[in-house]
Amino acid sequence: MKTGKERQAKLHVLQVAAVLLILLFVLAVYIIYLQSIAADDLAHHPLNQRSAQTEAAIQRGTLLDAKGRVLAQSFAPGQRSYPMGAAMAPVTGYVGERIGSAGMEAQANQDLLGRTESLTRLGPIAQLFEADRGNDVKLTIDADVQQAAYDAFDGRRGAVVVLDAATGAVLAMVSCPSYHPETVESDWDRLRQEEAGPLLNRALYGMYPPGSTIKPLIADIALEQGVTDENEVFDCNGKLDVGGGQTIRESHGEVHGRVHLSEAIAESCNVTFGALAMRLGGKKLNDGFTRFGFSREIKGDFTGTAAHLPDFTNLSQGDLAQIGIGQSTLLVSPMEMALLAAAFANHGVVMEPYLIASVVTPGGVTVREGQPKRWFEATTPERARIIDGYMEQVVQKGTGTVARVSGVRVTGKTGTAENAQGEDHAWFIGSAKVGGRTVAFAIIVENSGGGGIEAAPIARKIILSME
């Protein structure tokens, strides 16, 4: 009887133990959920200050240019100096506690902190790799070219992109006006309100009508589609009737007379290109713009917005003619125009633009290296050669002679883009064989006037800085 009672109690003890262990098991499952499935959301929650505190304790690595010159450097956590200041700001960007980060400071943040995302939560293993000093990031930028381009603006607004056409390495990326990265946090409110928009990186995010710089592209589409050939003679009487009582005119009332396609590009003949665009129609223009990557967004070491293309299926004859001379609702960034120039300079192949040449640990070990990557084929080598030749004529004897540099083969195309903001934007895009490589560039000077007069001299200064 008595032993039976105790046996019963022991059975109940076991039942209670089972219930409690089940409760504990459910809790264990919940903790597993918290620390695996829900972990990322919690770790990256905006209110979670842990990553910010970790970053604040690390001395950021140095940003260097292609020749090893310092662009951004820290001597202690939380301090950062930018020796090239505002001239390099579109490349370096900034980093601040309150304002976040931009430019390479944002794009290469993990490298500069010496962290690899996949290692950050590996506990003791992560500690082995974690240093109190981040990695150095060497960029493809040439500080001399950047400085020369920045100085050439002399207070005017605009942007420059210079690329190595054969590799896609970005050599310079200028945006004016700019800001000083060291004081951006204290000047934040003023900078944000400034009408000129100094915080905007115009080289990547400025959207402008391309004006006549789009003509090499129109010529390529026209040749590809066979709506013209190199021998056709166009007759320019200074104006083109596009129907509906509208006309397109040459700038300054010029009359080019009888011209071939090469002369039409050299003299930037609006009548010829308006007519070619109308012959092509929306569908073929759309295919051409797509072929040259205008609907692609740039990803990788930095991001760039895709061009704003008009709705090609629904264009009047007048709109088509306007597209032919780079007006209408077509808007592009300087980076995209530099890639267009690079396509003709590099046998029709566009390389993916990149900025990071290498990432090196404080101990001198190279973690990774930027590799040239073929992005897409914009046009055939044959047509690229033809258009490149036309663009050489622009600099030799056309609208872009100001960019001529003796002993250097320079190609180009000027643009004078009408816009709603005021005076015309001056454009110059092209390429140069200088310093043993082929560089492509795009230059825009906002509201300054003609491309051949205002933008082409900047191209000349850039080329001279590379000699």
Place this chain on the structure above:
Amino acid sequence: MKQHVSATRLSWGLLALGFLLLIFGLFVLALHPTAGQKTARALVLTAYLPWMAAVVVFAFLLQAVLLRSHIAPWLLPLSLFFANVGLVEIARLKPALFIPQLRWLLIGMAAFLLVLRFRRFIVALSSYQYLLGILCLILLALPLVFGTEIGGSRNWIVFGPVQVQPSEFGKIVLVLFLSAYLADHEEVLTAVKHRFFLFQLPPLRFIAPLLCIWGMAILLFVVAKDLGSALLFFGIAVFMTYMATGSRSYVLIAMLIFGVAAALSYTFFGHVRVRFDIWLHPWADPNGMGYQVVQSLFAFGSGGVWGTGFAHGHPGLIPEVHTDFIFAAIAEELGLIGSLTLLLGYAAFFLVGIRIALACETMDRILLAGGTSVVFLLQAFIIMAGVTKFLPLTGVTLPFVSYGGSSMVSGFLLLGLLAVLSKQKGRLVS
């Protein structure tokens, strides 16, 4: 016999492992570039080394005594493993409290030794069961009357420089009382006299003491705002009653009463409502009312599977991280690996206790061993569930790990009871 020898050897190993963990952790802290400097300033080697040496020597002597007296070999090594985890976290989180915690550990082990030494006195205690019951009620009522509110709960008594949590000792008396009372009254409690709806109940006078305990737990919950302790007491009473009687009616009634009380206090008491609302919607006010639990959840997330590494996380962002929320700090820096290890450790410790209960021969001993085991596991469960927002309950310590004198001493007193039960044969009351 061979198996016994290897278990003994393993228990020595576990004991040594705990201290190795502590020493290794202190080395890591000393080498760490930033956290280490902070720790080094507050923790002078020559200051804590004598205390640590005393703890190590005492622990090994104690284990030798236990093994010679044929007391369950795993009890002390497991408890000291938890204590070492706690010590190393306290050295990292609040270096100034490291030596006090070492001191509390020494006092705890001394209390443990006293329980072993005076086991006959403790045996005699259980014959004064109603006295125990009244003492239990007094201990629980003390903070309600004289209590001081610390950390949002009114469960502290302050005597000059000393702060005591009477509820920590109340739970020991409760387990002693319930085991004695239930063992004596098991027959009347199971004899059905009244049928009340689905429930089968004995006369009211037999269940009155149980109702008193339940009522007290609910008062704790409402007046002292001590939600965790309330559930702990309530849970102990319910589980022990079930162990003695096997009656599901008691469990159902208890849960019904608790549910009604919870619903009523939610309706009538602002602070209870606030606690529940924080639990249900901590993200509604993540920088205010929900701050602590939100920071705790961030700690679990940032820790992930492998943890940030010891001394490489930021558990300092959580208020009260060295006491109630120490589990969150462990989860952040040692990851899921660390949190599950600790959780499994408590399960193992619980099973050691349950094995002792199953080996006992008399009713009161079975209930005492079972009840003591339940106290440890339930308390660990409540706080681990609380800091993970699994339940809306906090306000209890993680046994042996959290910083705190009352908690450490009461933990070792309960451990002493388990040790005594694993040794003695025969009834407690002869």
